[in-house]
Amino acid sequence: MRRLGQALDVKAMSLYKHVANKDAILDGLLEQVLAEVDLPEPGGDWEPELRRAVISMHDALARHPWACGLVMAPASSPNALGARIRYIEALLRTLREAGFTPAQAYYGYHALDSHAVGFTMWELGHAVPEPDNAVVERVMRQIESGEYPYLLEHARQHDADHPQSSFEFGLDLIFGGLRRLREP
Numbered sequence: 001m002r003r004l005g006q007a008l009d010v011k012a013m014s015l016y017k018h019v020a021n022k023d024a025i026l027d028g029l030l031e032q033v034l035a036e037v038d039l040p041e042p043g044g045d046w047e048p049e050l051r052r053a054v055i056s057m058h059d060a061l062a063r064h065p066w067a068c069g070l071v072m073a074p075a076s077s078p079n080a081l082g083a084r085i086r087y088i089e090a091l092l093r094t095l096r097e098a099g100f101t102p103a104q105a106y107y108g109y110h111a112l113d114s115h116a117v118g119f120t121m122w123e124l125g126h127a128v129p130e131p132d133n134a135v136v137e138r139v140m141r142q143i144e145s146g147e148y149p150y151l152l153e154h155a156r157q158h159d160a161d162h163p164q165s166s167f168e169f170g171l172d173l174i175f176g177g178l179r180r181l182r183e184p
Contacts, residue, residue, distance in 0.1 A: 027081075030070040034083035036060040039090040046098030047175055050091060050112060057087070057116040058167055068121045088113070095178075104181050111174045119167050 038056040040049035061068050071084070091112060095105035143152050164172075 027070075029064075030067060031083045033060050033064045033067040033070075034087060036063070037087060039087065040094040042093065042097070044094075046094050047179075050094055051171060051175065053087075053091060053094075054112050054116045054171060055167075057113075058120050061117065061120040062123070065124045068117060068124065071117055099182060100178075104178075108174075108178050108181070111177070112171075115167075115170050115174060119170060123167070 036056070037060050038052055040046075040053045061071065088109065091109050092105050095108045096102070100108060140155075142148075143155055
């Protein structure tokens with residue numbers, strides 16, 4: 001609260017006239033991030049609607065990397081909790097109204113949400129804003145030593161032109177599985 005007060009050029013204690021505590025500020029920020037997520041439209045085609053919503057969640061979290069941890073933490077304010085609940089309900093509603101059983105919707109929701117949040121966290125954890133060339137060269141020499149042929153092959157794939165992102169590839173796998181669940 002002191003640092004926020006300094007950044008706003010006010011005394012930290014004056015912030016408490018507007019918010020209860022640091023958690024209230026974080027919950028408000030999370031609420032704003034979740035407001036950027038496009039929820040599936042009721043009655044729409046389930047797969048494109050869910051795909052759009054999950055990509056939207058991924059994109060919102062990628063724009064606000066600090067929010068990943070907040071999404072995973074219990075919200076302490078009704079507004080932040082409400083925003084998360086609305087997202088969950090919208091995904092579950094879309095699955096159930098598309099004909100998925102309660103159990104299938106349970107697993108489908110968890111697969112989609114964990115992919116959106118988990119992949120974003122994985123992606124952010126592997127981002128190297130300004131790589132130290134000496135470190136990169138040392139790692140590449142170790143990978144190229146011949147001891148790790150599949151990792152070398154994988155590393156070279158990072159430079160290859162891929163028709164889709166790894167995030168979208170994962171979504172395709174999830175949606176393929178969901179479509180198979182609906183087959184008689």
